[in-house]
Amino acid sequence: xxxxxxxxxxxxxxxxxxxxxxxxxxxxxxxxxxAAFVVGSVARGWENARSDFDIYVVTTEEVRTESYSxxxxxxxxxxxxxxxxxxxxxxxxxxxxxxxxxxxxLAKISWEKYTGEVFAGEILTPREETSLARLVHCRPLLGSExxxxxxxxxxxxxFRSIVVVRSLGLADxxxxxxxxxxxxGHLESAVLSARRALGHAVDSLLESAGEYGSHMPKxxxxxxRAAAPELLSFESYWVLETMRDYDPADPRSWxxxxxxxxQDIAMRVETA
Amino acid sequence: xxTGHRVPRRVxxxxxxxxxxxxxxxxxxxxxxxxxxxxxxxxxxDGRNRVADIVDIVAAAYDADPAEVSVxxxxxxxxxxxxxxxEWAVEEPFR
Numbered sequence: 001x002x003x004x005x006x007x008x009x010x011x012x013x014x015x016x017x018x019x020x021x022x023x024x025x026x027x028x029x030x031x032x033x034x035a036a037f038v039v040g041s042v043a044r045g046w047e048n049a050r051s052d053f054d055i056y057v058v059t060t061e062e063v064r065t066e067s068y069s070x071x072x073x074x075x076x077x078x079x080x081x082x083x084x085x086x087x088x089x090x091x092x093x094x095x096x097x098x099x100x101x102x103x104x105x106l107a108k109i110s111w112e113k114y115t116g117e118v119f120a121g122e123i124l125t126p127r128e129e130t131s132l133a134r135l136v137h138c139r140p141l142l143g144s145e146x147x148x149x150x151x152x153x154x155x156x157x158x159f160r161s162i163v164v165v166r167s168l169g170l171a172d173x174x175x176x177x178x179x180x181x182x183x184x185g186h187l188e189s190a191v192l193s194a195r196r197a198l199g200h201a202v203d204s205l206l207e208s209a210g211e212y213g214s215h216m217p218k219x220x221x222x223x224x225r226a227a228a229p230e231l232l233s234f235e236s237y238w239v240l241e242t243m244r245d246y247d248p249a250d251p252r253s254w255x256x257x258x259x260x261x262x263q264d265i266a267m268r269v270e271t272a
Numbered sequence: 273x274x275t276g277h278r279v280p281r282r283v284x285x286x287x288x289x290x291x292x293x294x295x296x297x298x299x300x301x302x303x304x305x306x307x308x309x310x311x312x313x314x315x316x317x318d319g320r321n322r323v324a325d326i327v328d329i330v331a332a333a334y335d336a337d338p339a340e341v342s343v344x345x346x347x348x349x350x351x352x353x354x355x356x357x358x359e360w361a362v363e364e365p366f367r
Binding site: 172175256271 | 282284285287288290295319
């Protein structure tokens with residue numbers, strides 16, 4: 001593995017071969033690849049000169065290379081394998097998925113599961129949720145039809161409802177914390193709980209518009225701009241997120257106004 | 273006594289969900305479903321609208337005479353207050 005030598009220069013990677021050739025040169029694109037796609041900030045056009053290049057490769061058989069690492073998953077097999085290399089001062093991370101692992105994740109988000117007794121927040125692990133969400137805004141390199149088919153299944157699934165209900169539930173929990181802390185006079189903690197409630201409530205609003213990715217709050221402003229919800233302008237959201245109206249002499253007022261916004265969002269976000 | 277000058281406000285911490293356009297409100301282990309005019313009244317109880325304003329909102333939405341809907345709106349808000357879903361924010365509105 002090579003060392004990162006400095007700040008990389010943004011790279012123009014317009015054609016799929018620009019992405020695939022570095023993989024082929026390293027023998028990292030198996031013959032049984034059914035799909036390959038760029039995910040993450042680069043796929044969305046939000047990258048910077050320090051951004052990693054994240055690529056998902058979907059195969060039918062498990063990939064075994066000399067230097068892979070593995071991440072545990074609640075799937076069969078219970079892992080995905082990763083390869084990392086550096087080229088042109090960029091870190092490339094290739095994640096190898098089995099086709100059947102995607103099928104297993106999609107099976108977890110059926111309407112039957114959603115209406116069952118499992119709490120929405122426990123249907124998917126954060127990594128599974130993020131991986132499925134990344135399909136929606138990926139940049140296809142190979143297997144466009146496979147990707148489109150999986151996106152169609154995702155759209156027809158209960159995925160949106162699952163993540164929206166999960167985020168609303170977390171917002172409610174945080175709001176309850178904040179109110180209890182206000183009553184007990186733990187004002188600083190109440191402020192933090194209200195901030196947490198706001199984050200989850202805004203996530204639910206964005207998820208209801210198909211802007212997933214709440215496990216990566218660093219992109220919430222970008223997702224907000226992309227979703228452009230009618231309920232809350234970006235400017236109003238940013239005033240809240242940056243606590244511009246917070247008065248240290250009167251935390252209660254700020255906490256209550258934030259919780260009111262959270263309740264307004266819950267009242268208007270549709271849950272199927 | 274519920275007068276038209278009082279200002280109802282949704283109680284914070286009450287869990288609300290929008291399901292197929294209607295509202296479902298969690299009250300302890302029970303769920304209160306609010307449809308149509310009930311939903312509109314609850315949504316309008318934002319801590320700024322007076323009862324009289326909500327009467328006008330409902331009358332306008334349903335093309336009715338405010339005098340005809342006034343009693344129903346007041347009784348419904350009292351009922352919500354009794355359930356702990358709405359509270360009275362101020363006696364006179366803050367404008």
